[in-house]
Each structure stands twice: as structure tokens, then as C-alpha cells.
Amino acid sequence: MINFNIPPCIGNEYEYVKDAIESHKICGDGKYTKKCHEWMEKRFDAQKVLLTTSGTTALDMALMLSDIQPGDEVIVPSFTFSSTATAPVTVGAKLVFVDIRPDTMNIDENKIEKAITDRTKVIIAMHYAGVSCDMDKIMEIARKHNLIVIEDAAQGVMSTYKGRPLGTIGDLGCYSFHETKNFSMGEGGALVINNSKYNERAEILREKGTNRARFFRGQVDKYTWVDKGGSYLPSELNAAYLWGQLLKADEITEDRMSTWNIYREAFNTLVKNGRLEIQNIPEECTHNAHMFYIKCKDLEDRTNFISYMKENGVGCVFHYVPLHSAPAGIKFGRFDGEDIYTTKESERLVRLPMYYGLSKEDAEYVTETALKYFNE
Numbered sequence: 001m002i003n004f005n006i007p008p009c010i011g012n013e014y015e016y017v018k019d020a021i022e023s024h025k026i027c028g029d030g031k032y033t034k035k036c037h038e039w040m041e042k043r044f045d046a047q048k049v050l051l052t053t054s055g056t057t058a059l060d061m062a063l064m065l066s067d068i069q070p071g072d073e074v075i076v077p078s079f080t081f082s083s084t085a086t087a088p089v090t091v092g093a094k095l096v097f098v099d100i101r102p103d104t105m106n107i108d109e110n111k112i113e114k115a116i117t118d119r120t121k122v123i124i125a126m127h128y129a130g131v132s133c134d135m136d137k138i139m140e141i142a143r144k145h146n147l148i149v150i151e152d153a154a155q156g157v158m159s160t161y162k163g164r165p166l167g168t169i170g171d172l173g174c175y176s177f178h179e180t181k182n183f184s185m186g187e188g189g190a191l192v193i194n195n196s197k198y199n200e201r202a203e204i205l206r207e208k209g210t211n212r213a214r215f216f217r218g219q220v221d222k223y224t225w226v227d228k229g230g231s232y233l234p235s236e237l238n239a240a241y242l243w244g245q246l247l248k249a250d251e252i253t254e255d256r257m258s259t260w261n262i263y264r265e266a267f268n269t270l271v272k273n274g275r276l277e278i279q280n281i282p283e284e285c286t287h288n289a290h291m292f293y294i295k296c297k298d299l300e301d302r303t304n305f306i307s308y309m310k311e312n313g314v315g316c317v318f319h320y321v322p323l324h325s326a327p328a329g330i331k332f333g334r335f336d337g338e339d340i341y342t343t344k345e346s347e348r349l350v351r352l353p354m355y356y357g358l359s360k361e362d363a364e365y366v367t368e369t370a371l372k373y374f375n376e
């Protein structure tokens, strides 16, 4: 059986986790957390990065920092993971879903402006499959209407838009290091802060509403409870694991990219013949091979494809069921305009196995099996 995903492990993680244990420092914000922060700040040229317990809590923090008032609106795509929507809902915002572009499955930048009302506060740009949204257009709209832009770059670590790392373009960016993402710490994530005005409050929110971070820097002589907050810092055990991965980030990306390219090559003819579609990578984007998906003719074709692959030992999965049609989506949001692509395109999409260490032989077996299905 070729699994859909296997969590990444390079090998050096054992050494760092062991060292964290033996250093008698396993709670958060120790040396491995600091190493991860510094690595990302340097590599992505980010103003400030804070590790969090998940991509979801990074989004929660970003929305808390946006200072939402009850009744404010947040613009999101409907084709996304639930966390993109739960974060605004948790701070009392109403969701306004906007349709996607079929070529990247990202929010359609040309439909955002029409969805803006005088209650709109935030636009969340989710970079599906690690391929960037049209950030120039989104930033332009946001500046014009004085809105905050949060990038849900959970899938986009190491991807770029016009040479800029995803997560560093909006006001705030969110990464995920869940085991299904390119780089992992089991459960974890990071908040990327691109405007220093959020720095101090972000540290406070992350540390149970206290100014503990300032205390440790010697900027205050005792630490006190000053704001709302949560506990969003991951343990050193998780950070040590991630450190092992970040040190090999290029190797992990290259490995995934070789699988991606095998898939891309194999489907060329079928794409030309119009039998199926694959993802478009706009010219201004580089991607991180987070995902390889194809689009079948319709829902029935996809269902048949997934069971055919399964019968032949290949795990393929689909997602997402559009949020605006889900019970919570109906309760907390509205879809602006017409759902032209969100539902239709989501029903055609299927993801092929993709993980660090997937062998060339296995990738070729996946494509041979898929080609048999599509050529029949």
C-alpha cells in the first residue's frame, strides 16, 4: 500500500529531542524554539516569527490581534480548511465567503471588493497547495479599504510570490507544522508578524495574557497579567523536532519536488487531451510541492478514480467540502455573489500521495496506475 501521507522524519530529530530532554528544558521558549524563530526570521526575512501550538492557534492569534468587534466581517474563501473560518468566528466575526479561481483554487481576487461592506475588517488569503494568491491585488484592495490581510500560509512554508516568502506579505502570516505539512513538529505552527506594532501584544496573548517575555528581557521588573490570552507556545520537544527539519528544509523540498515533477510529466498527455486538469502555477509563484492534485471530470469520475486507486494499493484523498455549505458555515457566514467554482471544482479535485521519502518507484507506480484508469 502506498500511503497518502507519511509524517516527515529526516533522522536528526532524535538527537535534538534527546538533547532537549537532557537539558532539563522541555517547556516552551527554550533554545530550540529560539533557533526555529531565528532560522525563519533570517530565511524568510521576516520581522518576527513566534512558534505556536498549531496553525490553527496561529490563526486564532492573528484574529485576536486584528481587534475584531462583534458584528465585524472577515472575508474568506469557502474552499479551505475549517481553521481559516473558526479563528474569525471565535473572536465574534461574521464570515463572508468569496468564490475561488478554478486555476489555483485560491480566493478570486476580482470578487473580493464587491464583498466588502462597512463592517469588513480582515481578508484572509489562504494559499492553497502552497501556491500564492494574487497578493499584489489583495494588498491593493486592503490598503484602499483600510483592511488587515492575514495569510493562511499553513501549506505555503518555503513558497514565494514575486520572490517574497508566503506569510511575509500580509500584515500577519500563519504557518502549520502539522504532520501532514511539508515540515513538521507533530502538532505546531507559527505566527509571522510583519508589522512591529503587533509584536508586544502577540507575546502577551501567547503567554497567558502576561508580559512574561518583557520580564525575561529585563524590560519590566515583575510580570503581570495585562490582557486576554491563551497558551500558544509549543514545548521544546516539538521545537527540537522542527529544528531537525528546518535544517534540512531544502532537502525536504527537493525530495517532494522530484515526486511532483514525476507526476507532472506523467499526466502531460492526458492534460493536453483534455481528459483531466492539474494545478496551475502562476508565473510569479514558486511552490513547495506541498501537494499534487488532479481534477477529474466530475464527482462520479473522482469517486471511481479514488476506489480504483485504492483497489490497486494507492491512497488518494479529496477535500474540502465547501465551508459555506457546512452546518457551521451556514450559521456563521454568508456567501457573497454566486458560487460558480467553489462547489463544482472541489468535487473534481483529488490529491495523490505526497510525502518526504516517497520513492521514485512508488511515484511511478502511482502514475502508471492512474494512467491505466484514465486511459480505459
Ligand SMILES: *Cc1c(COP(=O)(O)O)cnc(C)c1O
Binding pocket: 054, 055, 056, 057, 080, 081, 083, 084, 126, 152, 154, 155, 175, 176, 177, 178, 187, 188, 189
Ligand atoms: C493545516 C491547515 C491549517 C491548520 O493547521 P494545524 O496546524 O493543523 O492547526 C489551517 N489552514 C490550512 C489551509 C491548512 O491546510
